[in-house]
Amino acid sequence: MKVIVTKNYEQSCKTTAELILDQVRTYPCSKLGLATGGTAENVYPFIVDACQKGDVDLSKITTVNLDEYMGMDPASEQSYRAYMDKRLFQPAGIDAARTYVPSGKNDPEEEIALFNEKLYGDGHLLDLQLLGIGVSGHIGFNEPGELIAGVHIQKLDESTIKANARFFASEADVPTESITMGVGDIMKAAKIVLIATGENKVPALRKLLMDDEVTAQVPATGLKMHRDVTSVIDEELAEKIGWKE
Ligand code: GLP
Numbered sequence: 001m002k003v004i005v006t007k008n009y010e011q012s013c014k015t016t017a018e019l020i021l022d023q024v025r026t027y028p029c030s031k032l033g034l035a036t037g038g039t040a041e042n043v044y045p046f047i048v049d050a051c052q053k054g055d056v057d058l059s060k061i062t063t064v065n066l067d068e069y070m071g072m073d074p075a076s077e078q079s080y081r082a083y084m085d086k087r088l089f090q091p092a093g094i095d096a097a098r099t100y101v102p103s104g105k106n107d108p109e110e111e112i113a114l115f116n117e118k119l120y121g122d123g124h125l126l127d128l129q130l131l132g133i134g135v136s137g138h139i140g141f142n143e144p145g146e147l148i149a150g151v152h153i154q155k156l157d158e159s160t161i162k163a164n165a166r167f168f169a170s171e172a173d174v175p176t177e178s179i180t181m182g183v184g185d186i187m188k189a190a191k192i193v194l195i196a197t198g199e200n201k202v203p204a205l206r207k208l209l210m211d212d213e214v215t216a217q218v219p220a221t222g223l224k225m226h227r228d229v230t231s232v233i234d235e236e237l238a239e240k241i242g243w244k245e
Pocket residue numbers: 035036037038039040066067131132133134135139140141160164
């Protein structure tokens with residue numbers, strides 16, 4: 001595991017964006033796995049900016065997103081489709097046909113089949129997967145308790161519902177289930193870049209970076225078995241978990 005410690009969250013977003021931009025500059029046809037959530041949100045403007053300045057060509061990439069809430073209509077403003085369209089795809093002029101964000105509205109079996117088709121149908125595995133990390137230690141929406149390799153419907157952990165209530169009118173409005181890439185799907189990406197910030201991520205980051213245990217109780221610890229993971233954290237988080245270069 002490679003760890004990059006930056007001055008602050010903004011620098012982490014910039015560094016993370018640069019890792020993604022380097023990937024696309026080296027290989028313009030890159031297939032990218034993308035993430036939503038509050039932490040990843042501020043990574044995308046750096047990518048859009050580079051694209052608008054002509055510093056990168058995003059026209060040949062394809063993208064697959066990690067997850068979505070079950071029941072969520074892609075047309076809803078709260079959907080991860082809307083999040084991605086607004087923050088990356090539209091401002092960067094990326095053709096919607098080259099992007100996939102799972103739908104929470106479709107029949108689950110059909111959507112799982114479509115998700116697998118998008119991940120594996122073209123024989124091109126993800127070149128880079130961007131990840132955030134949940135308070136529960138989830139990656140995608142793979143919650144503690146049982147690790148599932150493939151795309152599946154996942155019940156959300158109480159801590160995730162609480163953490164994500166800020167994106168909804170109330171906690172009761174947060175969907176209780178999601179569709180997500182499995183841990184095995186994430187691990188098939190050639191490179192993984194994880195960005196984390198904030199006090200509430202300290203326990204999960206400690207389990208990810210400060211010991212050798214791989215446990216289904218903290219799904220992100222599975223990343224310790226991947227050969228090319230870069231975690232981008234700020235000084236404040238590094239200090240709180242006791243990380244030393
Ligand atoms: C969300 C998403 C994840 C995201 C993580 C962290 O619920 N499903 O893909 O990486 O949890 O979210 P945040 O950055 O808002 O803390």
